[in-house]
Amino acid sequence: MERIEYNLIIIGGGPAGLAAAVSAYDQGERSILILERDTRLGGILNQCIHNGFGLHTFQEELTGPEYAQRFVDKVIERGIEYKLDTMVMSIGQGEDGSKEVMAVNEQDGLLLMKSKALILAMGCRERSRGALNIPGFRPAGIFSAGTAQRLVNIEGYLPGRRVVILGSGDIGLIMARRMTLEGAKVLVCAELMPYSGGLKRNIVQCLDDFGIPLKLSHTVVRIEGKERVEGVVIAEVGPDRKPIPGTEEHYDCDTLLLSVGLLPENELTIGLGAEISRITNGPVVNESLETSVPGVFAAGNVLHVHDLVDYVSEEAGLAGSCAADYIAACGEGKWAADETGNSVPVTFSGGVRYTVPASVDPAKVKHWLKIRFRVGDVMTNRRVVLYLDGKKALSKKRRVMAPGEMEELVLTRKLLDEHSDFTSAEIRIEEDN
Amino acid sequence: MKTVNLTCIGCPLGCQIEVMMDENDEILLVTGNTCPRGDKYARKEVTAPTRIVTSSVRVYGSKNGERMVPLKTASDIPKGKIMEVIRDLRGVSVPCPVRIGDVLFHDVAGTGGDMIATKNVD
Numbered sequence: 001m002e003r004i005e006y007n008l009i010i011i012g013g014g015p016a017g018l019a020a021a022v023s024a025y026d027q028g029e030r031s032i033l034i035l036e037r038d039t040r041l042g043g044i045l046n047q048c049i050h051n052g053f054g055l056h057t058f059q060e061e062l063t064g065p066e067y068a069q070r071f072v073d074k075v076i077e078r079g080i081e082y083k084l085d086t087m088v089m090s091i092g093q094g095e096d097g098s099k100e101v102m103a104v105n106e107q108d109g110l111l112l113m114k115s116k117a118l119i120l121a122m123g124c125r126e127r128s129r130g131a132l133n134i135p136g137f138r139p140a141g142i143f144s145a146g147t148a149q150r151l152v153n154i155e156g157y158l159p160g161r162r163v164v165i166l167g168s169g170d171i172g173l174i175m176a177r178r179m180t181l182e183g184a185k186v187l188v189c190a191e192l193m194p195y196s197g198g199l200k201r202n203i204v205q206c207l208d209d210f211g212i213p214l215k216l217s218h219t220v221v222r223i224e225g226k227e228r229v230e231g232v233v234i235a236e237v238g239p240d241r242k243p244i245p246g247t248e249e250h251y252d253c254d255t256l257l258l259s260v261g262l263l264p265e266n267e268l269t270i271g272l273g274a275e276i277s278r279i280t281n282g283p284v285v286n287e288s289l290e291t292s293v294p295g296v297f298a299a300g301n302v303l304h305v306h307d308l309v310d311y312v313s314e315e316a317g318l319a320g321s322c323a324a325d326y327i328a329a330c331g332e333g334k335w336a337a338d339e340t341g342n343s344v345p346v347t348f349s350g351g352v353r354y355t356v357p358a359s360v361d362p363a364k365v366k367h368w369l370k371i372r373f374r375v376g377d378v379m380t381n382r383r384v385v386l387y388l389d390g391k392k393a394l395s396k397k398r399r400v401m402a403p404g405e406m407e408e409l410v411l412t413r414k415l416l417d418e419h420s421d422f423t424s425a426e427i428r429i430e431e432d433n
Numbered sequence: 434m435k436t437v438n439l440t441c442i443g444c445p446l447g448c449q450i451e452v453m454m455d456e457n458d459e460i461l462l463v464t465g466n467t468c469p470r471g472d473k474y475a476r477k478e479v480t481a482p483t484r485i486v487t488s489s490v491r492v493y494g495s496k497n498g499e500r501m502v503p504l505k506t507a508s509d510i511p512k513g514k515i516m517e518v519i520r521d522l523r524g525v526s527v528p529c530p531v532r533i534g535d536v537l538f539h540d541v542a543g544t545g546g547d548m549i550a551t552k553n554v555d
Binding site for chain 2: 039046049050051061062063065066069152153154155156181182200201203204205208209380399400
């Protein structure tokens with residue numbers, strides 16, 4: 001069977017895939033195909049009907065569908081090809097260095113495709129009950145917050161009337177408000193950690209506005225009910241995150257929403273054989289957002305989970321641009337580029353959990369490079385310091401840092417030139433006195 | 434005299450702010466904030482808090498079988514009116530097609546503001 005050929009195939013038509021496509025096109029690439037498994041472009045933004053998107057990208061507050069449409073319009077204006085209802089089954093590499101994609105949909109049946117470059121933009125999914133080890137039966141009424149969001153906003157169903165929420169991720173907080181507005185009673189939001197994983201703004205506007213208590217250092221220890229949830233028991237946890245006997249509290253409810261974390265969706269990436277970070281669960285990438293497989297790039301929540309879609313769009317724009325560069329470097333009739341250069345690993349200490357990218361080739365940075373990272377704990381009065389060859393190159397004061405808020409350091413072309421030929425790069429978090 | 438406790442949303446620090454007011458709701462003192470943004474936020478929150486309200490309503494006649502269209506208030510409305518706005522939307526449905534920005538309801542809950550569609554539904 002003949003393979004359909006494109007220069008660039010993008011897997012995923014959510015915010016990352018759309019921004020990557022637009023960016024690659026604007027750099028002159030015309031042979032682009034976006035593959036999307038849902039029935040419309042835009043990804044998860046379609047069900048995020050609350051506002052607060054786009055402050056950085058468009059300097060205005062948009063809802064999710066509006067933000068998505070801005071990028072869908074850009075894709076359509078440019079005539080970029082896309083296929084909906086199309087599920088990618090596997091990706092791999094050909095002997096000629098090409099990237100091979102196998103996908104399936106109702107119209108075309110099996111699709112075998114090859115490309116010079118690939119952009120992974122598959123996003124993430126929610127951690128489910130199975131990952132939590134909560135004892136009890138398997139009654140109806142337990143939903144991930146995102147499933148409840150889809151039911152309410154897209155399907156038009158209210159999944160329950162009396163609700164307990166476990167986890168204080170942003171989607172859980174947003175759904176606390178949404179279900180309250182739709183007439184449900186949200187009794188409590190319990191968070192295992194001593195701090196919330198959600199944005200402050202959401203805690204205030206989704207819980208405080210409606211008098212919904214947030215119980216930090218609490219978790220669900222029992223789910224009652226056999227056919228349908230009839231209640232849950234919540235207990236306080238100690239510093240070891242184990243429930244403290246005697247602190248159990250019972251709540252009569254018919255619904256339990258889980259907002260307990262997001263996991264990048266990388267089955268395809270693993271099948272390809274690209275290196276995966278054990279911290280982010282996303283591929284390990286260099287300054288060009290290129291994975292350990294040359295010509296395969298990644299951006300958005302498939303790479304690491306973001307707080308703001310604006311940052312996803314920006315990151316994906318870089319991936320699109322770097323993919324276009326890679327395709328140009330392949331030259332006519334060739335399916336892979338010879339890549340050279342040196343790669344300096346980005347190391348870190350003082351509470352940083354990971355960085356994206358994980359390595360930098362200073363020669364490949366155009367105007368600037370953003371190193372994004374998260375910290376493992378809430379910290380106050382610190383400095384984020386970048387050392388190049390052991391010399392302080394950049395220092396940024398941070399009054400407060402929290403695991404729920406992504407941090408970034410901007411390395412400008414000028415800064416990299418001033419420290420030319422560095423062979424080590426380290427980000428350290430230091431006390432600021 | 435009364436006090437109102439707030440969490441600042443200006444940054445991840447989330448300062449616990451206390452606003453002291455007299456009988457006429459005149460602000461006497463703002464404490465607990467660690468920057469001027471906190472002061473500004475607290476004053477607005479206790480005197481005239483506003484929110485954009487988003488929700489979704491049913492559609493009929495969609496070509497591709499969509500059931501709902503999301504919408505939002507075209508501008509901020511007083512926080513105290515949120516539930517009234519939502520009540521006004523209960524049980525209504527709108528015909529397709531709908532484009533982003535289409536006014537679906539005028540003068541919602543007596544706020545004088547419109548509710549506009551936030552998604553294209555064919």
